[in-house]
Each structure stands twice: as C-alpha cells, then as structure tokens.
Amino acid sequence: MTIALIGNPNSGKTTLFNELTGANQHVGNWPGVTVEQKSGHIRPRYGEGEIIDLPGIYSLSPFSLEEVVSRDYLIKEKPDVVINIVDATNLERNLYLTIQLIELNAPIVVALNMMDEVTKTGYRINVESLSRDLGVPVVPISAAKVQGIKELVAALPEAHISIRHMLPNSHLEHLIALVEVLLRNHLEQKIKISDYEVSRYPLHWTAIKVLENDELVLHDLNLDDITKQAIEALMADFEAKHGLICSAFANARYELIHQMIYKRLTRWSEDGSHYHYVKHAPEGYHLHTECEESELLSPPYPAERMSGSGDDDDVGIDWHGSKGTLHNDWPPESLFIAKDQDSCGCPQQDPCDLVGLEDSSLQKRRNSRQCRAGKEPSSSRGFSQLDKSDRLDKIFTHRIWAIPIFLLMIFAIFHITFSSSFLGIPGVPSPGVWLQKLVSSGIDGLSGLLASLFSEGSWAKSLVIDGVIGGIGAVLSFVPQIMLLFLFLTLLEDCGYMSxxxxxxxxxxxxxxxxxxSFLPMLMGFGCTVPAVMATRTMENENERRLTLMLVPFMACGARTPIFLVLAGAFFPAYADILVFALYLLGILVAILSGILLRKLIFKGASLPFMIELPRYRLPRLRSVLMSLWDKLKGFLVRAGTIIFVMCVVIWVLSSFGIADGRFQMVDIDQSLLAALGNLIAPLFTPLGFGTWFAAVALLTGFVTKESVVSTLGTLSGIGVGDSGAVGGAGGTGGLTASALQGLGFVSPVAALSFMVFCLLYVPCVATVATLKKEFGSWKWTLAQVGYSVSVAYVLGLLVYQIGSLFVA
Amino acid sequence: MKDRTIQATETAVLDEAAIGRHYRIEDCTTDGRTRQKLECLGVVTGGQIEVISNTSAGLIVNVRNSRLALSHELARQLQVEES
Structure with missing residues (x-):
C-alpha cells in the first residue's frame, strides 16, 4: 500500500511521519527538482505500507515547486491512500487544502491532529459529523503524544474518494458546469485523447483549474481556439458580474469550510449538562470543563455525546441539500436563534458565544440578532483575546526589543558553539569547542593507531594518515560544532521562533x-558554510534561495579564521584583531553588494511581498529534533565518506607523486604534481603579490579544507606544523613568523593582506561545494558560484595589492 | 458632512487599521500571484481580519484564527472596512 502524507506546514506532519516510520526513512530528492522527498516503511507495530511525505503546503495551486511536486505526485503516482493531516486548532485554514484534495478526487483519510490541544481549550470537535460532511474518514490523533495513531492506520483501508462538494456559490457552480461541457467536447473531439487522460484528471477538477487559470493544466489540455475563446468569454462574463474568479473560488471554499466547522465545534454549557455549538475556539479561553482526553481521542466519537444539544441531524442542517443556492441563503436564520436559545438560554450569559472569525453574512446576522436582544454589536470583544502565543509575540516581535533579543540569542548560540573562552573565562572551552577537541583527539588517536600498523615511510601510510585521515579528519572534527549549531537552530525552528x-x-x-x-542561512555562514547552505532549504522562493546560496560562502566561516589569525599575527601584530574583524566585515559587504548586483543581473523578477504564517509557540519535541539532527549528520557523513574522501585522495596523490628521475614516483611535495600545478597557476597570482607555488599550493589545499591553508604553509615553510595542524585548526601555527612567510613568497605585508582577502572570498571548501551541489540540484549553478567567488576574490585581491603597494612604496 | 467623515474612516488600508479591532477585507490590490498566496493563507475578500500588532517590521494579523506576519507593503494593498 502506498500512502502519501500531506498537510499544511506546522500541522505536525513531520512528527506523524516520524512516528509512523520510526527510523525507516529514506531521504532523497524528487526527480529533477531540489525539493526533498522523504519516504519510509510503516513500523510493524502499526501495520505495513510505504509512506511518502509530501512537502508542507497550503494549497494545491501551482505557486511553488513544492505544490507542483505534491500535485504531480497525487495525480501521476496515484497513491492508494492520502493521509491529510489537519491541525485541529486551526481547522478553517487547514481544511482549505482538504477541500482541494477532495476536488482532486484523492482517496483521503483526514488525521485530525493536535486534538489534545483542542481539549485543553475546553472545546470539542464532532469528528463523526465532520467526517460525514467531508465524506471521508476522520481520525482524531495527537502525533506529539502518540495517540490515535493505531486507529489512523486502521482507518487507512477505508479511505475513499469523497463525493464532490458543491461550492456554496451557484454562479460559480454554474460556470464550472458550463466549462465542464466545453472541456468534454474538446476532449472528445481530440483524436489523441491520451494527451490528456480524463481518467487521471477528474473533469470537474480540470474545469476548476482552467477557471483558476492554472498554467500547467492549460498547457496539458492544449485547448483549441474555439474552446479557449468560449471559456474566456464565460470567464469575462462572470468576472464582470461577480468579481475575480480566483477569489470567488477561494471565498466559496472557505464558505464551505465555514459551514462545516460552524456546527462541528461544540463545548460544554456552563452547568456542564449539555453541549452547544460555537463558531471557533477563541484561544486562551478556558472553560470550566472537564473533558477526558481519552474519550475524545477514542474514535469513533460517541454519538450520544452530542445528544445534549441535539445531533446535527436533529437540527436539520443539510448543506448538501442547499447546494446551488447562494451562500447568503445559508444558514437559515432560525437555526442560529434556535440553537443559541436552546443551548445556553441567553447569549449574554455566555461570554464566548459565537466568537471567532466569521464571514460577513454571519457577522451581520449575528449583529442583528444581538441588537434584537438589546445588546450592542461589539467588535472589540470576543476573539481578540490574546493567547499565550500572542503574549510571547509581544516580546519577541516587540518594536524595540525584537532585534536585540534576536541578536542576543544568536550570540549565545555562537558563543556556546564556537567560543574558546566560555562565558568570558579564558581557557575554558565552550561545549562546542570542547566537543571539537574531543573529536580531534579521537581522530589523532585513530591516526596514531593506524600509523603503527603501517611500515614507516610507506606510501600506504602516507595515503591513509596524511591523505584520508588528515583530510576527512579535518572536516569531521567540525561535525560536533556543526551539529550543535544545527541543534540550536532546529530547536528555534521547532518552537516556532524561526518565522x-x-x-x-x-x-x-x-x-x-x-x-x-535568507537571514539565518547568512548568519550561520559565520559558523560553518555547510550547515548554512543546508539551512536555505526552508526558503520557498527558489530565486531567492539560489541567490542566498550564491552569497552564503562569502560569510567568513570559522575555518577561515585561523588563516587570518596567522597572517595578521605575523605581519600586523599590533592590529591583528581589528584586521580580522575588518575581514569579516568585508565578507558581509561583498555579500551585500553581490546580492544587489546578482539580483539586478541574474535573479530578476520582483520578490513576493513578505508574508509568513506565525505558528503557535510550542515546546520543541525532543524526538523530532533528534531525528532531524540524525538526518543531517547522516547526510554529512555520507558526503564525508564519498565526495570528500575522493577529493582527499586526489589531493594526496597530487601532492605525493611527481615525475622525478624521468619516471612517475613518490616524491617530496616540492617536486609533486601539486607543486607543478602550483607553479603552473602561480603566475596568475603575481599581480596579487603572492605568485609563488607555495602560496598557490596552499590555496589549492585550502580547497579541501580552509584550515589546510595554514597547515600547508606550515609544512612548506619547514617549521613542521605537521599533519595534526590540519586537524587542530589554529593549533601549532605559532611558529609561522613574518620572515618565514616572506620566505614563502609573501614579499610584503600588502601581499599578505591580499592573500587574506583572497582566502576570505575564493572557492568554498570541498564539503561546501558538495553541499551546494546538493542544494542547487545542478552542477551549473554550483560551478557558477565557484566561478563567481573566485573572480570576486581575484579582483579584490588585485585591488588590495595594487592600491596597497602604491601607499607602501 | 459628519457622515462623510465617518465614511472616510470606515474603509482604510490594513496598514492603518486599528489594533484589536475587526475588519472585513474589501479589496486586495496586489498582483494575482500574491493575492492567490494570500487566499491560500485565508486572506480572502469578504473575510475577517484583525490586526494584532503593527511595528516597523510589519504587521501581525489574525486571520481565521491563525497568525500571519505581513509586510507594510502588503498591508497597504489590502483595503479593509471595520465590521
């Protein structure tokens, strides 16, 4: 059985997916696009089946890649069951997707998530009648508390295609019917009906999409001119009379949902004797209600529970029967009055009666009713009661304190991850640095252990110790810090702060x-470019995401700092700290200017005005945080084992072999292929002030890891920073003096400055390039980034050296 | 004269809407794509909207019981009427 999992962002989809699959997950990309595809087997304790986790989306309109991917999957792959996870605390907005899924004829089971939170507010959702209205099974669950999951899986075989819901707008339904007729004619006339498989795409859905001007569907349909003109005429006629069609659809769908919810939400009356209906749970409103969670969460929902206020059948709401009527005709006014009076006697006694967002007709009706009851309609009352989340937002999005709080948090994260004097105490490493040292010494230990297995001076020893362990070890030693950084960011994401x-x-x-x-990825770039690049995944606008990917490597990552420290310390001892800081600023400046430039030249197109959902703050869930960390770690280790491994071997071969005495053999590094390569490209750097093969080779090894620049310079200068220098980062570089460096071709402080600028900006390390490739999804963009950054580095290095030399000379 | 003043204060752009009051969305003058994105998030003409906060960063609004953050630019393109 193939099961697709779909739902709004923040609806608990990931939590449910993790619960259903456990560790049996595979992460990959959807064919041809960079959108991540997660799939997994259902854990045996729940049953069996393969689950595909579709991206978190708000609608099935093709605005974003993720929406297109989801829709294509549903249409083309035809999963046996679609689990539509719905946030029960935010029913109205979440059901919008459900309605679209029903339009698409998907076989759905609705997982009504976060039922525990609904219970807390004292409200209940009549799951049974919601299920009846939607025409699909609805199972109340709490993914976070692992409740109702078994029932959900048990309900999967019952998934079926719902009957199509008439939208509560007769003009619109009429229009859809007309377009359906036109489309049928069009398709029947076509000889090659397979071009557009009617069986795959339900006709009414197609009609709706044509009316919504869905480019992908229109392209597939390839309408002839007559049909096209006929449809356009119909649309123009409708829009002239009733306004924009797209808005009419959105309105009608929400109206439909509104009708369903209005009678689905019940709560105890004050005396606890019966339920009455309310519109929408006003958040933070606590009733004196005891609802047993287990009761609520045990489907099927006991029908007799509803008898207090009369089952909805008694009330006689049958919106199916009202199809085709204008939404203004629904619901009959008497219903409201009767219900209110029946259930709570008098509206005044009930401070939260009918509170919530309402559409205009209901609002007006309510107001008129309230007027009749001798009560002024009030607009500042009711649902504006702020909940806990709003109160937190008063702090975190405060007009003055928002940014200081944000910066403080980020500073704390960086401090914990990267500081070598924790809490300002010199010599006390922060947890991140401590972990890094731990892993480094572990790798050193491993390196020593392996070294004893090989005979002294053998090429195998050199390959394993210098090449592989040295290279991969340098990268791996940063994994704890990367993971720590990710842990904090995942926590922020999970609790809702990121948006x-x-x-x-x-x-x-x-x-x-x-x-x-794009802010967080940029900021993370100061730590390590790899997680920063991975963090762009949360960005929905592909154009902007690519731009961010182009810019992130300009942020001076932690591994570049040792280069600055060594060179600045040697040549500008008095101004070292200022210089390092200035280099960081230069990185930011280059990113900003590049952003403006690339936006104008390549990433054109207006950016969408900013809008984002602010999910309710909630406590992060350890399980999903750990699983997400494990995912990232696994991905990183796989890259370390594959592409980084290969690169390390290549660099080692180049630096260890060369042609000496007329034959290809192991040589010292100064006779190696790498040196030859260095010599080849060294002249390129002459205008930048460091045109020696030493510097060129240092830069080449810097491609493997940025720390290697320092260790290579150390090795070459013969002071013997040694192999462990690469692992230990800045460790063991104290011996690199200005004179030693001058011997390596840094003829003047200006040349050193130029070298630093070049190191700041040139190609990111192998790990970054590999990650960029993954995130860009293409070599084209990856190479474009590499090419662009090298060019920028070259030009700025040139400017620094040439202009600087004028002053010094 | 007085009537007209009241009329004028009743419809406004969302960016100038009072905090804590409920408005009905009258018109959305954004481009189609933005409007459709808004609609997916629950912001439809005829629907209700409430401004929770309005700072230099932008607005936080309550729409269908979920919270959305909107930029000022966007909020200026939404016509609302107090309800």
Missing part, C-alpha cells in the same frame, strides 16, 4: 534583494 526571526529581519534584508527568510 518570527524572518519577520523581524525582513525589512532590513529587502534593501539588498534578499528577504527575511
């Missing part, structure tokens, strides 16, 4: 052609 951060930074970043959503 706030994007919100408060948006205005600032817009000036540079970026948006709030």
């Amino acid at each position: 706030r951060a994007a919100f408060i930074m948006d205005r600032f970043l817009r000036r540079f052609g970026l948006s709030g959503k």
Whole structure:
C-alpha cells in the first residue's frame, strides 16, 4: 500500500511521519527538482505500507515547486491512500487544502491532529459529523503524544474518494458546469485523447483549474481556439458580474469550510449538562470543563455525546441539500436563534458565544440578532483575546526589543558553539569547542593507531594518515560544532521562533534583494558554510534561495579564521584583531553588494511581498529534533565518506607523486604534481603579490579544507606544523613568523593582506561545494558560484595589492 | 458632512487599521500571484481580519484564527472596512 502524507506546514506532519516510520526513512530528492522527498516503511507495530511525505503546503495551486511536486505526485503516482493531516486548532485554514484534495478526487483519510490541544481549550470537535460532511474518514490523533495513531492506520483501508462538494456559490457552480461541457467536447473531439487522460484528471477538477487559470493544466489540455475563446468569454462574463474568479473560488471554499466547522465545534454549557455549538475556539479561553482526553481521542466519537444539544441531524442542517443556492441563503436564520436559545438560554450569559472569525453574512446576522436582544454589536470583544502565543509575540516581535533579543540569542548560540573562552573565562572551552577537541583527539588517536600498523615511510601510510585521515579528519572534527549549531537552530525552528526571526529581519534584508527568510542561512555562514547552505532549504522562493546560496560562502566561516589569525599575527601584530574583524566585515559587504548586483543581473523578477504564517509557540519535541539532527549528520557523513574522501585522495596523490628521475614516483611535495600545478597557476597570482607555488599550493589545499591553508604553509615553510595542524585548526601555527612567510613568497605585508582577502572570498571548501551541489540540484549553478567567488576574490585581491603597494612604496 | 467623515474612516488600508479591532477585507490590490498566496493563507475578500500588532517590521494579523506576519507593503494593498 502506498500512502502519501500531506498537510499544511506546522500541522505536525513531520512528527506523524516520524512516528509512523520510526527510523525507516529514506531521504532523497524528487526527480529533477531540489525539493526533498522523504519516504519510509510503516513500523510493524502499526501495520505495513510505504509512506511518502509530501512537502508542507497550503494549497494545491501551482505557486511553488513544492505544490507542483505534491500535485504531480497525487495525480501521476496515484497513491492508494492520502493521509491529510489537519491541525485541529486551526481547522478553517487547514481544511482549505482538504477541500482541494477532495476536488482532486484523492482517496483521503483526514488525521485530525493536535486534538489534545483542542481539549485543553475546553472545546470539542464532532469528528463523526465532520467526517460525514467531508465524506471521508476522520481520525482524531495527537502525533506529539502518540495517540490515535493505531486507529489512523486502521482507518487507512477505508479511505475513499469523497463525493464532490458543491461550492456554496451557484454562479460559480454554474460556470464550472458550463466549462465542464466545453472541456468534454474538446476532449472528445481530440483524436489523441491520451494527451490528456480524463481518467487521471477528474473533469470537474480540470474545469476548476482552467477557471483558476492554472498554467500547467492549460498547457496539458492544449485547448483549441474555439474552446479557449468560449471559456474566456464565460470567464469575462462572470468576472464582470461577480468579481475575480480566483477569489470567488477561494471565498466559496472557505464558505464551505465555514459551514462545516460552524456546527462541528461544540463545548460544554456552563452547568456542564449539555453541549452547544460555537463558531471557533477563541484561544486562551478556558472553560470550566472537564473533558477526558481519552474519550475524545477514542474514535469513533460517541454519538450520544452530542445528544445534549441535539445531533446535527436533529437540527436539520443539510448543506448538501442547499447546494446551488447562494451562500447568503445559508444558514437559515432560525437555526442560529434556535440553537443559541436552546443551548445556553441567553447569549449574554455566555461570554464566548459565537466568537471567532466569521464571514460577513454571519457577522451581520449575528449583529442583528444581538441588537434584537438589546445588546450592542461589539467588535472589540470576543476573539481578540490574546493567547499565550500572542503574549510571547509581544516580546519577541516587540518594536524595540525584537532585534536585540534576536541578536542576543544568536550570540549565545555562537558563543556556546564556537567560543574558546566560555562565558568570558579564558581557557575554558565552550561545549562546542570542547566537543571539537574531543573529536580531534579521537581522530589523532585513530591516526596514531593506524600509523603503527603501517611500515614507516610507506606510501600506504602516507595515503591513509596524511591523505584520508588528515583530510576527512579535518572536516569531521567540525561535525560536533556543526551539529550543535544545527541543534540550536532546529530547536528555534521547532518552537516556532524561526518565522518570527524572518519577520523581524525582513525589512532590513529587502534593501539588498534578499528577504527575511535568507537571514539565518547568512548568519550561520559565520559558523560553518555547510550547515548554512543546508539551512536555505526552508526558503520557498527558489530565486531567492539560489541567490542566498550564491552569497552564503562569502560569510567568513570559522575555518577561515585561523588563516587570518596567522597572517595578521605575523605581519600586523599590533592590529591583528581589528584586521580580522575588518575581514569579516568585508565578507558581509561583498555579500551585500553581490546580492544587489546578482539580483539586478541574474535573479530578476520582483520578490513576493513578505508574508509568513506565525505558528503557535510550542515546546520543541525532543524526538523530532533528534531525528532531524540524525538526518543531517547522516547526510554529512555520507558526503564525508564519498565526495570528500575522493577529493582527499586526489589531493594526496597530487601532492605525493611527481615525475622525478624521468619516471612517475613518490616524491617530496616540492617536486609533486601539486607543486607543478602550483607553479603552473602561480603566475596568475603575481599581480596579487603572492605568485609563488607555495602560496598557490596552499590555496589549492585550502580547497579541501580552509584550515589546510595554514597547515600547508606550515609544512612548506619547514617549521613542521605537521599533519595534526590540519586537524587542530589554529593549533601549532605559532611558529609561522613574518620572515618565514616572506620566505614563502609573501614579499610584503600588502601581499599578505591580499592573500587574506583572497582566502576570505575564493572557492568554498570541498564539503561546501558538495553541499551546494546538493542544494542547487545542478552542477551549473554550483560551478557558477565557484566561478563567481573566485573572480570576486581575484579582483579584490588585485585591488588590495595594487592600491596597497602604491601607499607602501 | 459628519457622515462623510465617518465614511472616510470606515474603509482604510490594513496598514492603518486599528489594533484589536475587526475588519472585513474589501479589496486586495496586489498582483494575482500574491493575492492567490494570500487566499491560500485565508486572506480572502469578504473575510475577517484583525490586526494584532503593527511595528516597523510589519504587521501581525489574525486571520481565521491563525497568525500571519505581513509586510507594510502588503498591508497597504489590502483595503479593509471595520465590521
């Protein structure tokens, strides 16, 4: 059985997926696109089947790649069951996708998630009648508390295609019917009906999509001119009379949902004797209600529970029967009055009666009713009660404190991850640095252990110890810090803060052609470019994501810092700290200017005005945080084992072999192929002030890891920083003096400065390139980034050396 | 004269809407794509909207019981009427 899991972002989809599959997950990409595809087997304890986790989306309209991917999957792959996870605390918005899934004829089971939170507010959702209305099974669950999952899986075989719901707008339904007729004619006339498989695409869905001007469907249909003109005429006629068609669809769908919800939500009356209906749970409103969670979460929902206020059948709401009528005719006014009076006697006694968002007709009706009851309609009352989440937002999005709080948090994260004097105490490493040292010494130990297995001076020893362990070890030693950084960011993401951060930074970043959503990846770039590149995944606008990917490597990552420290310390001892800081700023400046430039030249097109859902704050769930970390770690280790491994071997071969005495053999590094290569490209760097093969080779090894620049310089200068230098980062570089470096071709401090600038900006390391390739999804863009950064580095290095030399000379 | 003043204060752009009051969305003058994205998030003409906060960063609104953050630019393109 193939099961697709679909739902809004923040609806608990990942939690449910993790619960259903456990560790049996595979992460890959959807064919041809960079959108991540997760799939997995259902855990034996729940049953069996293969689950595909579709991206978190709000609709099936093809605005984003993720929506297109989801829709294509549903249409083309035809999963046996679609689990539509719905956030029960946010029914109205979440059911919008459900309605679209029903339009698409998908076999659905609705998983009504976060039922525990609904219970907390004292409200209940009549699951049974919601299921009846939607025409598909609805199973109440709590993914976070692992409740109702078994029942959900048990309900999967019952999934079926719902009957199509008439939209509560007769004009629109009429229009759909007409277009359906036209489309049928068109398709029947076509000889090659397989061009557009009617069986795969339900006709009414096609009609709706044609009316919504869905480019992908229109392209598939390839309508002839007559049909096209007829449809366009119909659409123009409708829009002239009733306004925009797309909006009419959105309105009608919400109206439909509204009708369903209005009678689905019940709560106890004050005396606890019966239920009455309310519109929407006002958040933070606590009733004196005891609802047993287990009761609520045990489907099927006991029908007698509803008898207090009368089952909805008694009330006689049958919106199916009202199909084709204008939404203004629904619901009959008497229904409201009767219900209100029946259930709670008098509206005044009930402070939360009918609170919630309502459409205009209901609102007006309510107001008129309230007027009749001698009560002024009030608009400042009711659902504006702020909940806990809003109160937190008052702090975290405060007009003054938002940004300081944000910066403080980020500073704390970086401090814990990267600082070598934790809490300002010199010599006390932060947890991140401590972990890094631990792993480094582990790798050193392994290296020593392996070294004893090989005979002294053998090429195999050199390959394993210097090439593989040295190279991969240098990368691996940063894994703890990368993971720690990710842990914090996942926590922020999981508790809902990330969308706030994007919100408060948006205005600032817009000036540079970026948006709030690109801020965190840029910031993480100061730590390590690899997780920063991975963090762009949360960005929905592909154009902007690519731009961010282009810019992230300009942020000076932690591994570049040792280069600055060594060179600045040797040549500009008095100004070392200022210089390092200035280099960081230069990185930011280059990123900003590049952003403006690339936006104008390549990533054209207006950026979408900023809008983002702010999910309710909630406590992060350890399980999903750990699983997400494990995913990232696994991905990183796989890359370390594959592409980084290969690169390390290649660099080792190049640096260890050469042609000596007329034959190809192992040689010292200064006679190696790498040196030859260095010599070949060294002249390129003469205008930059460091045109020696030493510097060139240092830069080449810097491609493997940026720390290697320092260790290579150390090795070449003969001071013997040694192999462990690469592993230990800045460790063991104290011996590199200005004179030693001058011997390596840094003829002047200006040349050293130029070298630093070049190191700051040139090609990111192998691990980054590999990650960029994964995130860009193509070599073309990856190479474009590499080419662009090398060019920028070259030009700026040149400028620094040439202009600087004028002053020094 | 007085009537007209009241009329004028009743419809406004969302960016100028009072915090904590409920408005009905009258018109959305954004481009089609943006409008459709808004609609998916629950912002439809005729629907209700409430401004929770309005700072230099942008607005936080309550739409269908979920919270959305919108930029000022966007909020200026939404015509609302107090309800």
